[in-house]
Structure formats: structure tokens, C-alpha cells
Amino acid sequence: MKRKAICTDPSWSGRAHCSRCAIRNRVLFADLPVEALNDALLVIDDLVYAPNHLLYRMDDHGHAVYTVRRGLVKLVRYLPDGTERIVRLVKPGDIAGLETLINAPYKHTAITLNEVAVCRIPLSVVEHLDLHAPHLAQQLMLRWQGAIDDADRSVVEFSTGMAETRIANLLLYLSSLNDDGSGFELSRHDMGSLLGITTETASRVIADFKRRGLVTELPNENAFRCDEKLLAKIANAR
Amino acid sequence: MKRKAICTDPSWSGRAHCSRCAIRNRVLFADLPVEALNDALLVIDDLVYAPNHLLYRMDDHGHAVYTVRRGLVKLVRYLPDGTERIVRLVKPGDIAGLETLINAPYKHTAITLNEVAVCRIPLSVVEHLDLHAPHLAQQLMLRWQGAIDDADRSVVEFSTGMAETRIANLLLYLSSLNDDGSGFELSRHDMGSLLGITTETASRVIADFKRRGLVTELPNENAFRCDEKLLAKIANAR
DNA sequence: CGTAAATTTGAATGGATTCAAACGTGGTGG
DNA sequence: CCACCACGTTTGAATCCATTCAAATTTACG
Numbered sequence: 001m002k003r004k005a006i007c008t009d010p011s012w013s014g015r016a017h018c019s020r021c022a023i024r025n026r027v028l029f030a031d032l033p034v035e036a037l038n039d040a041l042l043v044i045d046d047l048v049y050a051p052n053h054l055l056y057r058m059d060d061h062g063h064a065v066y067t068v069r070r071g072l073v074k075l076v077r078y079l080p081d082g083t084e085r086i087v088r089l090v091k092p093g094d095i096a097g098l099e100t101l102i103n104a105p106y107k108h109t110a111i112t113l114n115e116v117a118v119c120r121i122p123l124s125v126v127e128h129l130d131l132h133a134p135h136l137a138q139q140l141m142l143r144w145q146g147a148i149d150d151a152d153r154s155v156v157e158f159s160t161g162m163a164e165t166r167i168a169n170l171l172l173y174l175s176s177l178n179d180d181g182s183g184f185e186l187s188r189h190d191m192g193s194l195l196g197i198t199t200e201t202a203s204r205v206i207a208d209f210k211r212r213g214l215v216t217e218l219p220n221e222n223a224f225r226c227d228e229k230l231l232a233k234i235a236n237a238r
Numbered sequence: 239m240k241r242k243a244i245c246t247d248p249s250w251s252g253r254a255h256c257s258r259c260a261i262r263n264r265v266l267f268a269d270l271p272v273e274a275l276n277d278a279l280l281v282i283d284d285l286v287y288a289p290n291h292l293l294y295r296m297d298d299h300g301h302a303v304y305t306v307r308r309g310l311v312k313l314v315r316y317l318p319d320g321t322e323r324i325v326r327l328v329k330p331g332d333i334a335g336l337e338t339l340i341n342a343p344y345k346h347t348a349i350t351l352n353e354v355a356v357c358r359i360p361l362s363v364v365e366h367l368d369l370h371a372p373h374l375a376q377q378l379m380l381r382w383q384g385a386i387d388d389a390d391r392s393v394v395e396f397s398t399g400m401a402e403t404r405i406a407n408l409l410l411y412l413s414s415l416n417d418d419g420s421g422f423e424l425s426r427h428d429m430g431s432l433l434g435i436t437t438e439t440a441s442r443v444i445a446d447f448k449r450r451g452l453v454t455e456l457p458n459e460n461a462f463r464c465d466e467k468l469l470a471k472i473a474n475a476r
Numbered sequence: 477c478g479t480a481a482a483t484t485t486g487a488a489t490g491g492a493t494t495c496a497a498a499c500g501t502g503g504t505g506g
Numbered sequence: 507c508c509a510c511c512a513c514g515t516t517t518g519a520a521t522c523c524a525t526t527c528a529a530a531t532t533t534a535c536g
């Protein structure tokens with residue numbers, strides 16, 4: 001049961017996020033006849049997933065990309081011993097599964113961390129638009145570069161130095177994502193597998209930060225209010 | 239003093255590597271009038287740099303991308319304390335400085351590791367070709383995805399687990415690059431800053447590998463012959 | 477041949493992991 | 507409503523691994 005094209009439905013509540021969408025943005029919109037756009041967007045699904053839901057699995061060859069509208073998605077690889085390593089996080093405005101555009105199978109397993117709202121865009125839509133709207137290539141380049149930036153951050157900020165430094169960098173990053181201070185909480189386990197440290201170490205450092213007043217817990221579970229000045233000091237120490 | 243367009247000079251010795259070039263490949267070649275191509279390629283420089291030469295510096299806004307024809311280039315970030323962290327390696331066929339295509343300043347400092355041969359391609363050439371040869375977009379996507387693959391590798395294989403595991407993964411990767419076993423040697427210091435460990439630890443592990451017969455030194459300096467079976471065992475252990 | 481740089485090795489320290497147990501919280505069923 | 511269980515977090519103690527600082531050794535190079 002396919003719903004109607006959400007992007008062209010003025011009553012759709014997710015409309016506010018479209019300006020961040022690689023497909024439906026001002027530049028692209030201007031180029032295309034409205035009917036053609038509507039045709040293409042008709043098959044875009046808007047989906048809301050519960051936390052810990054599998055979006056796609058590594059090595060599957062998918063036929064869709066996912067633009068995240070709300071929440072966080074983790075891209076993970078499984079190490080030879082079975083433990084999971086989070087390669088990077090996909091935040092609102094990012095696209096997961098870009099590799100399908102070059103006809104490669106998914107290179108990670110994608111799992112929601114929070115309640116996540118995504119637009120599922122079939123490969124055929126992107127290819128169709130690519131022919132009729134050259135500007136899409138530029139938009140896609142932006143997303144691609146964004147993925148590289150995030151990957152680089154995983155190396156430099158999240159996988160380098162002492163556990164304290166990594167946690168501080170992570171907290172600063174997460175709080176840079178949310179203006180209001182909600183929606184981007186990670187379990188100690190996920191922190192660990194994103195930072196390349198154990199769950200216990202993540203817990204110890206966070207507990208220590210709380211005692212030192214660097215972070216204060218919000219009524220919201222696992223949400224923090226961060227003292228950005230002091231955290232930055234830790235992140236840049238040594 | 240500009241030399242003539244190397245790509246169109248049949249006597250050029252680097253011609254064999256052109257098939258791996260994003261700009262000058264079969265698909266692209268077929269689409270374009272020869273004269274237009276020659277015009278565009280005229281300003282492409284082929285350059286050979288000594289080891290440890292700076293290609294570009296982070297935060298500079300450049301007007302060129304570099305396709306590597308021979309050798310290895312390291313992309314580094316400098317940590318707050320001044321130490322360098324290698325984010326990833328650029329190998330033959332890869333492009334360094336892709337971020338200039340979205341008009342962003344360079345996101346790393348690029349330094350040659352070996353004697354490196356590159357083609358320096360001005361941004362204007364790429365943009366010019368982009369208009370006249372739509373297939374270039376697909377080629378660029380491939381390079382972009384390649385960069386992401388390498389960044390992911392930096393996280394999963396080079397920044398995760400014990401020092402032994404990381405070194406084993408690195409040696410396997412390096413030996414997968416060279417069929418003949420030459421050209422891709424790293425100093426202990428560079429190994430360390432790529433793997434997120436100290437120079438001493440890198441040295442200790444390599445020395446241990448040599449004693450255990452996992453690698454044997456070649457007359458070539460810092461070049462190894464690896465026992466891939468045994469190294470894979472170490473990389474997948476635990 | 478002699479000096480600078482890179483590699484190797486040693487010993488002590490420090491930090492993270494491991495294994496274990498205690499604690500808190502949410503949800504289920506009696 | 508409470509007892510109980512499952513699950514995530516916290517804490518502890520011992521061990522292991524990597525770092526640090528230092529020195530010895532080798533290699534590169536003028």
C-alpha cells in the first residue's frame with residue numbers, strides 16, 4: 001500500500017526538512033517541470049523506524065538510498081570476532097547507502113539508534129533525475145564529501161588519543177547536532193564501539209565527567225547538558 | 239614554462255597509467271572531440287615529487303586536484319598538541335583534493351611518502367569537462383566512493399584492536415597494492431601515526447614479526463615480503 | 477669518516493581491558 | 507501492587523598492553 005508522494009503534499013508534516021534533502025531542494029526544484037518531479041517523487045516513501053531497527057545489511061545489493069530526516073543511524077562493520085565497530089553516524093540531512101549509486105552492495109550494516117524518520121529513495125529515481133537535472137550531481141557531491149568528513153572525524157576525533165579525549169570530542173559533536181538538547185543519545189555500548197573502547201571505559205569516563213561537573217544529566221535518559229568550554233579543554237589537552 | 243599536454247603525447251612514458259585516470263579514460267575519451275580534449279588537457283601538469291614533499295596544506299583553498307600515478311601520498315591532520323595523524327593514504331589511481339570540486343578548502347595536508355608522480359588537474363578543466371562529458375560525474379562518484387572506502391578502512395582495520403592486529407592489517411593492505419613488492423614502504427613513524435600508536439610500538443611489533451618469520455626484510459629498505467596466510471591469522475585473531 | 481636521523485631495545489609507568497559483582501530501572505506476570 | 511527478571515550502567519581489582527623516557531644501535535648521507 002503506497003501512500004501518495006509526500007514531498008508534493010503540502011499538508012505533510014515533514015516538509016520543513018525538505019530543504020536539507022539532496023533530491024528535493026531549491027536548485028533542483030527550479031530546473032524540473034513540476035509534473036516530472038511529482039512523477040519521480042511518487043515512489044519515495046517516508047518511513048519512521050523504532051530504535052535499533054535494521055535499515056539494510058552489509059553486502060546486500062540494495063536499490064535505494066535513505067535520507068535521514070530525524071534521528072541517528074549507525075553504520076557498522078562486524079570485526080572478525082563478531083564485535084561491532086561503528087564506522088560513522090548518519091545524521092539528519094545525510095544520505096545512507098550512497099554506494100548503491102555506483103551499483104556497489106552496501107558497505108555497512110545500517111541500524112537506527114533512536115526513533116528515525118527517513119525518506120527511502122529508489123535508485124531509479126536518482127538516476128531519472130540525474131539525466132533531467134544536472135545540478136543533482138553537485139548535490140550528490142556535497143553528500144559524498146559530507147560522508148568523507150564524517151569518516152575523517154571518526155579517525156581523528158573518535159579513534160585517536162586517550163578515552164577521555166575521545167569521549168569529550170563525541171559529546172561536543174553530539175551537542176553540536178542538537179540545538180535543543182534532545183534526540184541524540186547513545187548508550188555506553190554504542191559510545192564504546194564508535195570510539196574503539198570498551199563499554200566499561202566509556203561508562204567510567206562519563207561517570208567521572210558527571211562527578212567533575214563537565215556534564216549534567218537531563219531528566220531525559222542518557223541526555224546531557226555539556227559544559228562546552230571545559231569539554232573543549234579536555235579534547236584539546238595533551 | 240608549460241610543457242605540452244602529456245596525456246595526448248604518444249611518447250609520454252606515463253601513458254600506461256592513463257587508463258586508471260578519472261579524467262582520461264576510455265568512456266570519457268569516446269564522448270569528446272579530440273580537439274576539445276587536447277585543449278583541456280593542455281594545462282594538466284605531470285609532476286614528480288621527492289619523498290616528504292608537501293603537495294598542499296590544510297585550509298588552503300586550492301584550484302586543482304591531484305591524481306596519483308605512482309607512489310603514495312599521506313593525508314594528515316595535526317592534533318591540538320601538534321602531533322600528526324595520518325587520516326588515509328592516497329594510492330595510484332586515487333585523487334587527492336577532491337574537496338576542491340565543491341569549492342571547499344583542502345581538508346588535509348597532503349605529503350608524499352615516496353617518490354610520487356601525479357597529474358595536477360586545474361579545477362577549471364574538471365568543470366569544463368563536466369559540462370561536455372556527463373560521464374565524468376560517474377567517474378568522480380567512483381573516486382569519491384573510493385575515498386570513503388579508504389576512510390572506512392582507516393577506522394575498521396587501522397584504528398581498531400591491538401597494535402599487532404593493526405600492523406598485520408596494514409602490511410596486508412600494503413602488499414595488496416604492489417604486485418611486485420616494491421614502492422610502498424612506510425617509516426615506523428608513519429606507521430604509528432596511521433595506526434594511532436607510537437613509533438616505538440610499531441617498531442616493536444614489526445621486529446617481533448620479523449623474529450617470528452611473518453615478514454622477511456628485502457634488500458630494499460623498509461620493504462617486506464609478507465607471509466599473508468599467517469598475517470591474516472593475526473589480523474583475524476581474537 | 478663522522479654526524480644526523482631512524483630503528484631497536486630496555487625498564488618503569490600509566491591507562492585500558494578483562495572478569496566479576498553490585499546496582500538501578502523498566503517491564504511482565506503472578 | 508509487588509516480586510521478579512532482563513538489561514544497561516556503575517564500580518572494583520587484577521592483568522595486560524601501550525606509552526613514556528632513556529639509551530644503544532644501525533643506517534643514511536655529506
